[in-house]
Amino acid sequence: MAPLYSGLFALLGEELGHPATDIPQALYDTPDDVFRDITNGNNDTPPTQDYGPAVVGFQATQGWDACTGLGSIVGSSLAAHLANKKELGGAPTS
Secondary structure, three states: OOOHHHHHHHHHEEEEEHOOHHHHHOOOOOHHEEOOOOEEEEEOOOEEOOOOOOOOOOOOOOOOEEOOOOOOOOHHHHHHHHHEEEEEEEOOOO
């Protein structure tokens, strides 16, 4: 996932005209359309000969959860949100 997010943030920086910094704080102050909430599934690990017994992970639920976080990012919505964030060098917010 790290290469995907690295590429996304490089594209965001290009769109914004400056490096997309201070992203973690901005992610938790986003409108609902910035993330697609993942509400089904889990990150359980099945048993394998190499890694041992099954491990129960976390369930995906509505909103933030330990399995999927805030959900999957909608890049165009995130770019629009970041463009309006003053602390990221975007337009002033009122």
